[in-house]
Amino acid sequence: MPTDNNILVEVNDLKTHFPIKRGLFRKTVGQVRAVDGVSFNIPAGQTLGLVGESGCGKTTIGRTILRLIPHTEGSVKFEGHDVFSLPSASMQKLRSQMQIIFQDPYGSLNPRMTVANIVGEALTVHGIARGRERRKIVSDLLVKVGLSRHHASRYPHEFSGGQRQRIGIARALALNPKFIVCDEAVSALDVSIQSQIINLLEDLQQEFGLTYLFIAHDLAVVEHISDIVAVMYLGRIVEYADRKTLYENPMHPYTKALISAIPQPDPTRKSTRMVLQGEVPSPANPPAGCHFHPRCPFAEQQCSQQTQLLKEKNPGTNHLVACWKCKDI
Amino acid sequence: MIKRKNNIQKQLSEGFWPVVWRRMRRNRWGMFGFYFVLAMLLVSILSPLLASDQPVVCRYKGKLYFPAIVEIFQSRGTGRHFIKKSKPFNLPQFNAKDRLDPQEFALWPLIPYGEYEQTLDFFSPPSADHWLGTDELGRDVAARMIHGTSVSVKVGFISMSIAAVIGIAVGSIAGYCGGKIDMIISRVIEVIVCFPVFFLILAIMVWLEPSITNVMIVIGLTRWTSIARFTRGEFIRIKGHDYVTAARALGISHRSIMFRHILPNSLAPVLVSITFGIASAILVESGLSWLGFGVQAPDPSWGNILRMAYDSLRVAPYLVYPPCVAIFMAVLSYNLVGDSLRDAIDPRLRRAA
Numbered sequence: 001m002p003t004d005n006n007i008l009v010e011v012n013d014l015k016t017h018f019p020i021k022r023g024l025f026r027k028t029v030g031q032v033r034a035v036d037g038v039s040f041n042i043p044a045g046q047t048l049g050l051v052g053e054s055g056c057g058k059t060t061i062g063r064t065i066l067r068l069i070p071h072t073e074g075s076v077k078f079e080g081h082d083v084f085s086l087p088s089a090s091m092q093k094l095r096s097q098m099q100i101i102f103q104d105p106y107g108s109l110n111p112r113m114t115v116a117n118i119v120g121e122a123l124t125v126h127g128i129a130r131g132r133e134r135r136k137i138v139s140d141l142l143v144k145v146g147l148s149r150h151h152a153s154r155y156p157h158e159f160s161g162g163q164r165q166r167i168g169i170a171r172a173l174a175l176n177p178k179f180i181v182c183d184e185a186v187s188a189l190d191v192s193i194q195s196q197i198i199n200l201l202e203d204l205q206q207e208f209g210l211t212y213l214f215i216a217h218d219l220a221v222v223e224h225i226s227d228i229v230a231v232m233y234l235g236r237i238v239e240y241a242d243r244k245t246l247y248e249n250p251m252h253p254y255t256k257a258l259i260s261a262i263p264q265p266d267p268t269r270k271s272t273r274m275v276l277q278g279e280v281p282s283p284a285n286p287p288a289g290c291h292f293h294p295r296c297p298f299a300e301q302q303c304s305q306q307t308q309l310l311k312e313k314n315p316g317t318n319h320l321v322a323c324w325k326c327k328d329i
Numbered sequence: 330m331i332k333r334k335n336n337i338q339k340q341l342s343e344g345f346w347p348v349v350w351r352r353m354r355r356n357r358w359g360m361f362g363f364y365f366v367l368a369m370l371l372v373s374i375l376s377p378l379l380a381s382d383q384p385v386v387c388r389y390k391g392k393l394y395f396p397a398i399v400e401i402f403q404s405r406g407t408g409r410h411f412i413k414k415s416k417p418f419n420l421p422q423f424n425a426k427d428r429l430d431p432q433e434f435a436l437w438p439l440i441p442y443g444e445y446e447q448t449l450d451f452f453s454p455p456s457a458d459h460w461l462g463t464d465e466l467g468r469d470v471a472a473r474m475i476h477g478t479s480v481s482v483k484v485g486f487i488s489m490s491i492a493a494v495i496g497i498a499v500g501s502i503a504g505y506c507g508g509k510i511d512m513i514i515s516r517v518i519e520v521i522v523c524f525p526v527f528f529l530i531l532a533i534m535v536w537l538e539p540s541i542t543n544v545m546i547v548i549g550l551t552r553w554t555s556i557a558r559f560t561r562g563e564f565i566r567i568k569g570h571d572y573v574t575a576a577r578a579l580g581i582s583h584r585s586i587m588f589r590h591i592l593p594n595s596l597a598p599v600l601v602s603i604t605f606g607i608a609s610a611i612l613v614e615s616g617l618s619w620l621g622f623g624v625q626a627p628d629p630s631w632g633n634i635l636r637m638a639y640d641s642l643r644v645a646p647y648l649v650y651p652p653c654v655a656i657f658m659a660v661l662s663y664n665l666v667g668d669s670l671r672d673a674i675d676p677r678l679r680r681a682a
Contacts, residue, residue, distance in 0.1 A: 092580045
């Protein structure tokens, strides 16, 4: 893991469990281990791509870091401040530093508010600007994300999906944050719109020096935008490496399977797809040992008994894998 | 060119309520109900101009007077049992029928009888003079019906305003806070729902002085449960939307999230339930007045007009129709409005708007 000083976000052994409540008195009968011991760092100005199947806990990680969902264990440090132990007044200040962009461009904008209010509300709440000054900032933001200033007086339902996503981005940028969680920010869009939004996100990163946690399930998109990639499976990170290493030399069998599934725009290439058997187990009752072992073609007895932690495969490299067998495969 | 562009923008930027209104206007029965409600509202405000024992305009000894218009702004209804016709408006020369002085004139309301005014025709059947007949005290039923409208309008709006304030407050707290608070509030609501409301109101009215104010307060205090349930459900549904999460991520206060983000989006179905609530409040008030616990004689209300008509059913059977039809139409109209409102805020629309 990179240990240089310009780490913006540091996640340590983060766990988020949701209680399963049943019956008249809502007794807790179990835990959904949505995030089960995750650690990673995001250097300032870079993009960490977080990939995994749906239900593996990607979204939960993003929201737990922003303290939108209560965590169970572990810590998150943002510029050295422990996010979870901050009193609410300091947290309020920190909120302007870290923002989120959502997947669903339809559900993420309040249908009763005009664009000007959606984007500008936070400016008033944080006492940054009001009245004419606020209008100026809002229209600048709208232009910056590729909308026009007269859109400010309109309601969300008058916009297309891609335009709505731009409004969501403008809202996230309003407080001038350092860190943005892009929670499947392009997954709900058409491919052509996807590329526009990704280019916009990259341009904004250049301009404002933003740091992204880019959550997605589309490996091609993640490859395009990320500097570092973390692969998740059932609440845990199974592989963490810089983009080039991960895509050229995947170590974990799950990563190998994912990468072999990326469609290749070359009809002459012979497909060497590695097809996984079975389904993702329930996070309420994860398998013992390595979570991936019931579906892993290389699993041995050890895999079902002990959990391998995320470790550097070769000392000195920045390529971390959680697999007992990765050296042999 | 620029002007045209501005026009297009204005047309496009339609908020949620204009869209709902546009859709409601397409529903013919709903609009019928809406206009009937509007008419009731107008009649109740302007009742002295429609039926009064005082002229709308009159000239007496060279001076102009507007006694019926003045009456609109005075407190009417409760407490004013027997009007003393103040001078000079009770003078015979104002009666259009036997006016003496051509210089003096009076423009009388459509129905030139007050709601308390007793004539000497008892139980007269409907005629050109008394459109709906007179009752056992010789009072003009049309005048009483017109003045009774304000009771129904007031009861509907005021009692449901009380219920809406309580219901929305309780429901939004339960829905937003969730957990134990929600559990306790929901159980309390379930207990209150179990009371047979009409009998509860009857029991309370036995202890309180029977008056229209007390009726309104008691209806308001017992009819908030369905509003609270709707509000709670909407809050729970909307709380999970991404725009609420976004508001939290922006550091917006709980109060602002509740009132600026969730409440406006949850109001539409609550409004439907309020509309139906008004209809049932009118019915409850009529029932109470019929039983003698609501509006006290001689103040007119549709309920006690019906009661008097019922008591003299054999002598004057035609007297029961006006209050019956009025109560039926009022309740039907509010229900039609509620129905068309519910169709207009259909969830398919909500996604688009």
